[in-house]
Amino acid sequence: MLEAASDTLFAPIGIAPLPAPGTALELAHALVVLVADDPPKGFARIDRLGEGAHLEQLSVHPDHVRRGIGRSLLRAACDWACRQGYRDITLTTFRDVAWNGPFYASEGFTEAGIADEWYSARGFEPEEPEMAAFGTRVVMVRAL
Numbered sequence: 001m002l003e004a005a006s007d008t009l010f011a012p013i014g015i016a017p018l019p020a021p022g023t024a025l026e027l028a029h030a031l032v033v034l035v036a037d038d039p040p041k042g043f044a045r046i047d048r049l050g051e052g053a054h055l056e057q058l059s060v061h062p063d064h065v066r067r068g069i070g071r072s073l074l075r076a077a078c079d080w081a082c083r084q085g086y087r088d089i090t091l092t093t094f095r096d097v098a099w100n101g102p103f104y105a106s107e108g109f110t111e112a113g114i115a116d117e118w119y120s121a122r123g124f125e126p127e128e129p130e131m132a133a134f135g136t137r138v139v140m141v142r143a144l
Contacts, residue, residue: 002040006059013097015134022057030056031084034076036069044073046081046089050122053081055091070099074107082144089144092127095136109140 003021010016027033027045031053036042042060046053055077060070081089092115093100101111112118115137116126131137 002043002061003057003059005061006042009062009065009099010097010134015094015097017130019128019130032080034073034080036060036073042069042073044077046077049090049124053084053086053089055089058091065099070103071107074104078107078142078144086144088141090139090141092137092139094134095138097135101138101140104140104142107142109142112139112141115139 001021007016007018007021010018022045029047031046031048034044034046040061041064043057044055045057047056048054055074058070058073058077060073078089090112091104091109093104095101095111113121116132118139119126127137
């Protein structure tokens with residue numbers, strides 16, 4: 001599965017095991033799933049969070065990283081959300097992992113707060129507890 005393969009990129013920096021990949025049912029309930037190539041080399045899953053668009057998952061297969069696929073998918077996700085009338089898009093990520101927080105910042109995302117605090121302040125459920133064990137998790141937002 002593409003998401004599970006993508007998650008293996010975190011193991012060398014001590015982030016493992018991660019929660020199980022999204023199920024087919026979860027993917028079916030997404031607002032949209034954008035896929036790069038056939039067979040897929042990457043995908044972006046956008047869910048609704050409250051009334052907003054939320055990039056729930058961005059995954060690129062390890063055999064295809066560092067080729068612009070993730071950046072293209074991220075831009076496509078932002079474009080999709082904008083066309084649907086959303087004013088911004090959020091995501092949750094590791095602040096200090098080079099291909100996470102700094103990557104999203106390079107595409108115009110800014111930190112909105114520590115993930116579980118941000119979720120709690122808005123009445124949302126916290127992330128899976130094992131995620132915080134691996135480092136600071138933040139919500140990032142980009143105006144569209």
